[in-house]
Amino acid sequence: EIVMTQSPATLSVSPGERVTLSCRASQSVSSNLAWYQQRPGQTPRLLIYDASTRATGIPARFSGSGSGTDFTLTISSLQSEDFAVFYCQQYKNWPRTFGQGTKVEIK
Amino acid sequence: QVQLVESEGGVVQPGTSLTLSCVGSGFTFRTYAIHWVRQAPGKGLEWVAFISYDASDKYYADSVKGRFTISRDSSENTVWLQMNSLGAEDTAVYYCARDQRDYFDYWGQGSLVTVSS
Numbered sequence: 471e472i473v474m475t476q477s478p479a480t481l482s483v484s485p486g487e488r489v490t491l492s493c494r495a496s497q498s499v500s501s502n503l504a505w506y507q508q509r510p511g512q513t514p515r516l517l518i519y520d521a522s523t524r525a526t527g528i529p530a531r532f533s534g535s536g537s538g539t540d541f542t543l544t545i546s547s548l549q550s551e552d553f554a555v556f557y558c559q560q561y562k563n564w565p566r567t568f569g570q571g572t573k574v575e576i577k
Numbered sequence: 578q579v580q581l582v583e584s585e586g587g588v589v590q591p592g593t594s595l596t597l598s599c600v601g602s603g604f605t606f607r608t609y610a611i612h613w614v615r616q617a618p619g620k621g622l623e624w625v626a627f628i629s630y631d632a633s634d635k636y637y638a639d640s641v642k643g644r645f646t647i648s649r650d651s652s653e654n655t656v657w658l659q660m661n662s663l664g665a666e667d668t669a670v671y672y673c674a675r676d677q678r679d680y681f682d683y684w685g686q687g688s689l690v691t692v693s694s
Contacts, residue, residue, distance in 0.1 A: 471639075504680040506622075513672065513687060514614075514622065519680045557622055561679035564636050566612070566624040 472496050472560050476569035482577040489545040491572045493558035498538045502562040505534055505543045508571075509554040517556075518543065548574070579603040581673050581685035588691045591664055597688055599656045599673030607631075607651035610676035613658050615669035616687075623669075627676070628656060640666070663692045 473496040483489050493503070505518040516525040518534035521541060531546040545552055553576055558569040584598040599611060613625040626647040627636040635647055646659040656673060671688045674681035 502679065506681075508622075513684045514681075515684070516680065516682050519678075519682075525682065555621075559622075559624075559680065564627075565638050566627075566679075568622040568624065571621045 471565060472499060472563050472567050474558055474560055474567050474569035476556075476558060476572045478572060479570070480573045480575060482575050483548050484577045485548055485550055487548050489548050489552075489574060491543040491556055491574075493536075493541040493543070493569050495539045495541075495560055499560040499562035501537045502560055503534075503536070503541050504559045504561065505532075506557045506559065507552075507554045508557065509551070514557065545574075579675065579683045581675060581683055583671065583673055583685045583688035586671065586688040586690040588693060589663055590694050591692055593663055594659065594661045595663060595690060596660065597658045597671055597673075597690070599658075599685055601654045601656075601675070604675070606654040610634075611647075611649065611656045612674045612676055612681060613647065613656075614672045614674055614681070614684075615667075616672070617666075617669045620669075625671070626658060660690070663690075665692050668692045 475494045477492045501521040503521045506514040508514045522534045533544045535542050555571045555573045557571050580602045582600050589595050610629045612627050615623050615625050628647045644662045649656040668691050673685045675683040
């Protein structure tokens with residue numbers, strides 16, 4: 471099983487700041503990586519797939535990068551609606567696995 | 578618009594069974610694979626099961642293998658997750674999600690299953 475490790479667990483950020491979230495895979499997943507956002511009390515929403523492609527309707531302030539084992543989700547200027555938990559997920563191998571999540575909270 | 582709607586969950590006793598359904602609309606259901614993903618209270622996301630568009634392939638997480646069964650009837654736009662021998666560790670919100678080249682592009686609203694005596 472590929473273990474996905476996200477860091478940090480929690481990030482305290484002020485609106486307007488740039489945010490960088492990390493995700494590391496225990497073995498290479500090539501570019502088979504997605505990022506999801508889950509706002510409090512809501513369903514997860516796809517942000518990024520194939521490591522760097524924004525999903526339909528996702529604002530340009532969200533960007534993804536990386537390949538192999540190390541990946542990054544960047545939010546260029548945090549908006550109030552971006553405070554949420556973010557998960558990475560690999561789809562290279564079965565079972566599909568998620569990271570434990572990074573919570574982005576208001577500073 | 579794409580919609581996935583799970584059936585209501587509920588409170589069940591340990592050792593018993595429950596079947597969840599997921600009904601899709603707004604897309605050609607028979608051409609899409611479907612996953613189930615769960616989230617225990619206050620915890621992260623855990624992938625549970627997968628069924629291919631034609632039901633020829635099914636995969637399960639080790640934590641549910643042998644206890645859960647995924648199935649579908651595309652004529653009814655429905656996927657089911659039959660859950661047997663439920664334990665407290667299965668308490669979670671269960672989401673069905675559409676597979677789009679292996680990632681999950683649309684999610685249902687979730688169904689809370691509580692296993693408790």
